Amino acid sequence: MLALMMDRALSLPSILEYAALYHGDREVVTRTVEGPIHRYDYASALARSKRMANALLAMGVKPGDRVATLAWSTHRHFELYYAVSGIGAVLHTINPRLHPDQVAWVANHAEDSVLFFDISFGELVGDLAAKLPLVKTFVAMTDRDHLPTQAPAGTLVYEELIDAHSPDFTWPEVDERQASGLCYTSGTTGNPKGVLYSHRSTVLHAMALVAPDTFDLGARDAVLPCAQMYHANAWCTPYAAPLVGAKLILPGRHLDGPSICELAVAERATFLLGVPTIWVGVLDHLDQTGGKLTTVRNIAIGGSAPTASLVSRVEEKLGATVRQIWGMTETSPLGVINTALAKHADEGALGAASRKLKQGRGLWGVDLRIVDEAGEILPRDGKSPGQLQVRGPWVASAYFKNEGAQAFTDDGWFDTGDIATLDPEGYLRLTDRAKDVIKSGGEWISTLDLEDAVCSHPAVAMAAAIGVPHPKWDERPLLLVVLRPGQTADPEVLKAHVAERVARWWTPDEVRIVDSLPIGPTGKVLKRELRDQVATAAV
Template sequence: MRALMMDRALTLPTILEYAALYHPDREVVTRRVEGPIHRYGYADALARTKRMANALLALGVKPGDRVATLAWSTHRHFELYFAVTGIGAVLHTINPRLHDDQIAWVANHAEDSVLFFDITFAGQVAELAARMPTVKTLVAMTDRAHLPADAPDTALVYEELIAAHAPEFDWPELDERSASGLCYTSGTTGNPKGVLYGHRSTVLHAMALVAPDAFNLSARDVVLPCAQMYHANAWCTPYAAPLVGATLVLPGRQLDGPAVSELIEAEGVTFLLGVPTIWVGVAEHLEAQGRTLTSVKTIAIGGSAPTQALIERIEHRLGGEVRQIWGMTETSPLGVINTPLPGQAAEPAQKLKQGRGLWGVDLRIVGEDGSLLPRDGRSPGRLQVRGPWVSSAYFKHDGAGAFTADGWFDTGDIATIDADGFLRLTDRAKDVIKSGGEWISTLDLEDAVCSHPAVAMAAAVGVPHPKWDERPLLLVTLRAGAWVDPEVLKAHVAERVAKWWVPDEVRIVEALPIGPTGKVLKRELRDTLATPAAEAAV
């Protein structure tokens, strides 16, 4: 017997329609690429979005076409999130921090037909245009007065497209399982791999994000995503915020400590999210000024695992509670969040866990032989996931080996799960150090050395060893004005980890290589350290 319930498709335009109707004056605030702050309500955002939907149709964009962006987090990018997907096309957010060769590669692999770009990338797009033969239309995301001289001669102007079309538009009836977004991974070996999101999966993911044991968002919140809108849909906050009528603050291109701190204070931000390197910069800025923030309630940290020292530093200066999250581009991206259980103390060791699974995300740990490992918090193995917002395959079926025959996605992470369901990462499979046949957790080594007050950041990598296959090397950067002898740091680590885990060397470096999504590039470190001139290069 079938239920007698209305069958309404879960599609993305319904989110902005809801926000415009029930929260018309709640704002989207942007630090524009051109400079000044821009703000408008959700009702105004919807009207401009419908103008852009009409413009896209006039440009010949059809359902299923890929429309690319090379852009920062702005109100115009927000409009494209709904205008492109709302007409049945697919929004392809390109990471501008990729190398030019990779940008051209992903545009060609996606077969993008239109490219919207911020003015900071005008000259770059002019040079790349000939290498992207499927892109027939270029649009500069600005007005005529701010169009750079080095923009392509054929580029259209975003604000002129908006002005030329009416704000009346009826969204087409879309299949909720049709594709809505395309985002390429940046952490895999070889060429980037495309993750193809859908309307249904993204709506369900946004609904899960706002739940009390997840991001706990409501119309009373002011949300500042410091994950850019090209990075896994800014962790879905451009959809989750309007879903509940929360104010959305978009930082543009500026994610340095002073700029982020200024936005937090000026807009009364309550919810923050981003990778650890962002919060290092914010904490350093506030420390230099001897200040703390007062409006922040929660700081969600993902992308890479923060150390205990960094968590304490962030909570002290930003004033809110750090909640670790874990996810990937392939999981839309949220998989788990570290929300304490009732009566559970927020102890430091507990906060180092990535969190418990949300409804909708199944987790399992498997051994090297594929056997299911127990949830005892002590048995590390490969983390595999499945769920309605987890990728079932890569675009054009690249990288099929990451998907198991029984329907799970192999994340490439090594982790444990305890009896309460809390996930604790120990490493990426590609980063784990195997010494004498046993695994050494790089995350635990980094946490141990970062507990020293002189250390700002750290990266543990395995280096070849004639007897033990690999031994750990710790590379650290120091806080401004600090100095400490490397042997002191080595002794500091020795007090906190198993004897055979203690690195053979702790090396102080000026900086660590940071990738396009704010993570330390350990593969680059390993490749450099494998060369004879390793020490001089680092």
């Protein structure tokens, strides 16, 4: 027997429609790329999103077309989150920290037809335009006075498009399983892989985020996401905040300690999130100035694991509760979050500190399992490490264009590439990474790309890139190089050689020339052994 309930699609525009109707005067505040603070409310954001929806249709954008952004966290980017997906097109947020060649690669792989960009990327877009044959329209996200001179010929101006179109618009009915967003992950070796979100998956994910045991958000909160909107959709906060009518504070391009503290104080932020390096900068600034963030209730830390000292510093300095999270682009990104259970009320300071170092506990919507190399499920005893696999309604079932299919199991799970344990209370703890990528400041760095870059130098025979601990960035690359017989090379010259071939922030802090590298029985470099050797200063 089928139920007699209305079958209403879960759609992203419904979130902003709700916010405008029931929380229409709640603010969206932006530190703009041009400089000044911009503020308006959800009712105005909806009207402008509808104007942009009309503009997109006038450009010829059709359902399923990919519309790209190279943009920071701003009110204009927020409008595109709804306008693009709302007409049935797919919003492709490109990470501008990628090497320019990779920016072009992902835009071409996604088959983007329109590219919106912030003025700080005018030179980049101007240089790349000839390499983007499928992009028919470029739009600078600014007004006429700030249009970059380097922008491609014929570039349209965002504010002129807004002014030229009416806010009269009715969102089309879309299948909730229709694609709404596309994010590429560089958390694997080789080319980035595309993760294609749906309206349904994103709405469900946003609903999960606002729950008390996740981000605990409501209409009285002021949310300051210190993860950029090109990075896993700013951890879905541009959807979660309007879903409950929370104030949304968008930091623009500046995520340094002074800028974040200034916004958080001025706008009375109650919830902040970001990678560990963000909080190092915030705490260092507060220590230097004697300032305080008195309104913050919760801080979510993810991207890479925070240290015990960082968690302690955040909670002592800010008086806020730290909630560590683990997730991936493939999980939208929330996978687990570290919140206490009722039984932990009397756990004491040491017990709480130990628990908070775990990545988090499972929540409804994400199933977790740990398997061994044979695929057998391991016990949840907190002691048996294995491959972490996940599934759920906001977890990817495949990569865009079915690349990287080996990451998805025959029985419907996604293999994360992480090695972890699960304990009897359901807390996940990562113990190692199966892949050899390096996480620096919450962003992935491909060791294969670094090794390929240095091995293109004629003096280099082989190389291995590993991550080493760093007080600010959590990990930074160390490149160990074996030279060809009879060859010599200055490590600084090799570093410069690599810097010319990868994104600037990927450049290793150190290139170290060694006599040999440990090789395993299959001919692969034993990187775990290398990390152990480096840790004990044996190399």
